[in-house]
Amino acid sequence: MISRIVARFPQGPEVLLGPGDDAAVLAHPDGRSVATMDLLVEGRHFRTDWSGAYDIGRKAAAQNLADVVAMGARPTALLIGVGLPGRLDVAWAEALGDGLRDECAVVGASIVGGDTVSAETITVAVTALGDLGGRAPLTRSGARPGDVVAVRGGLGRSAAGLRLLLAAPVGAGEAGAFEEWIGGLPERERALVAAHRRPAPPYTAGEEARTLGATALLDVSDGLVQDLGHICRASGVAIELAASALPAAGGVTAEDLLTGGEDHAFAGTFPAEAALPAEWRVVGRVTRGAGVTVDGNVPGRGGWDHFGV
Amino acid sequence: MISRIVARFPQGPEVLLGPGDDAAVLAHPDGRSVATMDLLVEGRHFRTDWSGAYDIGRKAAAQNLADVVAMGARPTALLIGVGLPGRLDVAWAEALGDGLRDECAVVGASIVGGDTVSAETITVAVTALGDLGGRAPLTRSGARPGDVVAVRGGLGRSAAGLRLLLAAPVGAGEAGAFEEWIGGLPERERALVAAHRRPAPPYTAGEEARTLGATALLDVSDGLVQDLGHICRASGVAIELAASALPAAGGVTAEDLLTGGEDHAFAGTFPAEAALPAEWRVVGRVTRGAGVTVDGNVPGRGGWDHFGV
Incomplete structure (x- = not known):
């Protein structure tokens, strides 16, 4: 399963060594590396009846890529650790991988490594790396009075989309029912739900x-x-x-x-x-x-x- | 809790920006970064009745630092994502952090970032980064006939230590009972259990x-x-x-x-x-x-x- 999913990940020019060895090797010509990690857990950071695997992947990648961009850096790579319950099929894992991959494609980053384990709860750990291109990082500490x-x-x-989902007259756990209900929303509200999901x-x-x-x-x-x-x-x-x-x-x-x-x-x-x-x-x-x-x-x-x- | 634990992590000279911003910034003067990740889940990769939080931290760090070393690189940093159930107290999380920190100290790496979330199952995601110091990575692909x-x-x-633990005449879940049983083993067997735990x-x-x-x-x-x-x-x-x-x-x-x-x-x-x-x-x-x-x-x-x- 892992090799099938990894085969769907294109490797960008800064990937000197991609998945398959003890570790990946990335070109970070700046001589500094920007690094951040988030851990996402089902039920706390996403719900599978609200979001499909593809959107969960997009969102998990986005929040880490955004952290690298917020340092003024160019995202180069993600590493992904995935814990999956046995109840999920390969298609679910592939869709998750496709979502991660497609969000990376927006910024030109590659998925260069990670780990897949069985777990009771769906867990997605994302590490994002980036290169500063010779410039100083944009930190949180430089604001000055007058700015x-x-x-x-x-x-x-x-948040508005989340409020709609929380108030939905649909039973928890019913993925298809949520999808149908969302499809029937006015366009403005559908867009808010979409903003929450992706x-x-x-x-x-x-x-x-x-x-x-x-x-x-x-x-x-x-x-x-x-x-x-x-x-x-x-x-x-x-x-x-x-x-x-x-x-x-x-x-x-x-x-x-x-x-x-x-x-x-x-x-x-x-x-x-x-x-x-x-x-x-x-x-x-x-x-x-x-x-x-x-x-x-x-x-x-x-x-x-x-x-x- | 996070700030208390982070305060226990010394930052080495290659940490240009440590925990607390959107991302960390590391000096990797080689211009390439080595990166690897593992995801560890309670019950599958460790058991809290077999191993204390400190040893779980040491082991989680060790297996990732070893991957960086196996590339011929010098480990510089870890990022740690931790999912913790509410049943655990702050002391448990601190001991986990101390174990991660002390294993990093063996190789001179720093813990530069991560994420802490609540989760039903103890989950530890570890990303290790390293610098190649101007040398080619030691991959898996260079072996030649005659070597x-x-x-x-x-x-x-x-594995031998694991076999001893699996055969222990002690009830699962009894942390103290395991500790007492291990303490009564002959020295040779105690060493094997120690090799499994740390x-x-x-x-x-x-x-x-x-x-x-x-x-x-x-x-x-x-x-x-x-x-x-x-x-x-x-x-x-x-x-x-x-x-x-x-x-x-x-x-x-x-x-x-x-x-x-x-x-x-x-x-x-x-x-x-x-x-x-x-x-x-x-x-x-x-x-x-x-x-x-x-x-x-x-x-x-x-x-x-x-x-x-």
């Missing part, structure tokens, strides 16, 4: 942010307020968000925008004089102090702390 | 093999015959093992030696004229053909295929 805060990509759409990070954001002079960058995986809090702590600054820059629309609430994760939008801080294009929506500014406020209020006390963030 | 096959490190000891790969083997002119190298994780079979396939050769070079001794049977994995000894092929020191035990030779034989017989038909290899 503007801008976001590239959708916010809150995955996020589409704007991977060009890393390169764009660098060109625009970003002082800090991250991908929004846990929610805008929470993730910007990481920049505040790492940079020793405060961030003031403007609610007017985050208007509820299209089934996405103000709470979704502030606390919804998993869209893997990119949030960065930029010098005030940076000429940001329209794709980079200015949502706030960096000031002296600590922590994130929205229109002067501390979030989490205003009603948007109940989505499990 | 000798040599092994560095213990064989079959982990393998000690001879990490200098990669550098030694390179100096000795190795044409292929791997670490023995699935058993000598099975792993040498990988060299046969990758190199397009046959390997003839001599049973006399693998004598049963000290509670380790001939079958253990040929099929026992998880000791993470290193097996390599070397030019016939190589002056191998005593630590590298010659166990056979490379010939034209395909597959591994022992004294002319194909293993797996002779009675040593029943250990789940």
Whole structure:
């Protein structure tokens, strides 16, 4: 089964030695390697009645590739550890592999290794590697008072889609029934469910942010307020968000925008004089102090702390 | 909990950016990165009544570090994904982290990132990275007819220790009872159980093999015959093992030696004229053909295929 799936993974030019030896060898000509890992577990990070194997693969790859891009690096490779229960057939594993592969293809990364084991719960461990191309990494620690805060990509759409799935009048565990119910949704709601099942990070954001002079960058995986809090702590600054820059629309609430994760939008801080294009929506500014406020209020006390963030 | 554990991980000089950002950044001055991953699941790869968290950490790190060494590379970093059930306390997770950290210290690698999630089953995903220091990787594909096959490190000891644990007159799930029973074993058997619980790969083997002119190298994780079979396939050769070079001794049977994995000894092929020191035990030779034989017989038909290899 493993060799059948591995045969479906094309190997890019930076793969000097692909799957099949004790380890893979990658060309990282920069002389530095960027590395990140996520562990995803069925029932906690995905549900097989909500998402097919292909979409689970796309999402698992996307969230790790986005982390590499958020460092200002070019993703080169994934390693995948998969734990699979015996109840799943080979087609399920192949679809998972195809999803991982196709998301890698978006950024030109290769799947160079991994491990497959039997497990009671579906488990997907993803390590993503990248190359910095001679440039400094875009960390979370460079934000300075006076910078503007801008976001590239959708916010809150995955959270809104999750809310629809949670409220669906369909029994848990019925994969086909969910699919049928989703198919009958209005287009706007179907798009939100799709955003939850298969996020589409704007991977060009890393390169764009660098060109625009970003002082800090991250991908929004846990929610805008929470993730910007990481920049505040790492940079020793405060961030003031403007609610007017985050208007509820299209089934996405103000709470979704502030606390919804998993869209893997990119949030960065930029010098005030940076000429940001329209794709980079200015949502706030960096000031002296600590922590994130929205229109002067501390979030989490205003009603948007109940989505499990 | 995560920050408490991460604080226990020292960061080596090649860690340019450690845990806490979207990804870690490592110095790999060679311009190539070696990367490998294993996924370990409770009940399949370890049992908490047999092994404490510290030993599970040591073993999980060791098997991945050994893979990097088997490429002729210097391990630089691990990323660790951990899935933990709620029944475990913080002390358990800390001991796991300490075990991972201490095994890394043996080779000078750092733990630079990872992920912690709640899970029903204890799950440990380990990615190991390494630097080649300007040299060619030691793959499985360079063995040539006329080479000798040599092994560095213990064989079959982990399998013999596992057999003792499986036969222990102690109820499953009783951690303390196992510990007491093991403590009462004769020293020789205690050492075999220890070899199963905490393998000690001879990490200098990669550098030694390179100096000795190795044409292929791997670490023995699935058993000598099975792993040498990988060299046969990758190199397009046959390997003839001599049973006399693998004598049963000290509670380790001939079958253990040929099929026992998880000791993470290193097996390599070397030019016939190589002056191998005593630590590298010659166990056979490379010939034209395909597959591994022992004294002319194909293993797996002779009675040593029943250990789940």
